[in-house]
Amino acid sequence: MSPTKHTIVALVEDRPGVLNRMASLFRRRGFNIDSIAVGRSETPGFSRMTIVVDGANTMVEQVRKQLDKVVDVVKVSDITGQDIICRELALIKVKSTPANRSEIMQIVDIFRAKIVDVASDSLTVEVTGDEEKVNSLYNLLRAFGIKEITRTGRIAMTRGGLATATELQSAKESKTKE
Known part of the structure; x- marks a missing residue:
């Protein structure tokens, strides 16, 4: 099996x-x-x-x-x-410059994620959803450079x-x- x-x-x-x-x-x-x-x-x-x-x-x-x-x-x-209902939370710190910041923000908006911290060289994104959603956003943001990521893992309950x-x-x- x-x-x-x-x-x-x-x-x-x-x-x-x-x-x-x-x-x-x-x-x-x-x-x-x-x-x-x-x-x-x-x-x-x-x-x-x-x-x-x-x-x-x-x-x-x-x-x-x-x-x-x-x-x-x-x-x-x-x-x-x-x-079941499954969700995961991830915080993703992405390298950013003034030139690419708006592009990152558009991608984040498409995924209904949130920017929770802004620094001169990075944005920290909070995303909640199923594992596939978190992975998809992560894969798109990788092109900009990931500085750090942390994930909760799956939480779930029956409907x-x-x-x-x-x-x-x-x-x-x-x-x-x-």
Whole structure:
């Protein structure tokens, strides 16, 4: 079975060491994590992780099941085949001169990105969108010279209903009974 890029979302208790334990499971299985993004969730005391990894479906499913057994993990889902919303944020510092500044600004405008910093020799661009949009803008700006880039990696969630605090608490309680 050929490797596929998987998007795994985990709701975890906001405690030190959780990220390390989760990343170690992927490392032990020989997976390279393409990106990992962690931030607070809608429920105080919980964080949501989005992990993008390449791997065969069966291997990723095994790792997902092992992640579900980590004490601080409340819920883990491989949302790869679902109807999802994905976004990434990038900050791109581009070399600029007075002669090419307006051309860069036009390209940025086409991508509905923003210029967030202007210096005498550079512009810093903020772009948000799917990975393809970020890559496309980056590839166009490369012609001017990239001084620096930073990317968040993918963040994602399924479309539709929202998990309530009660559902999250139920998931946590059922896990502690196991």
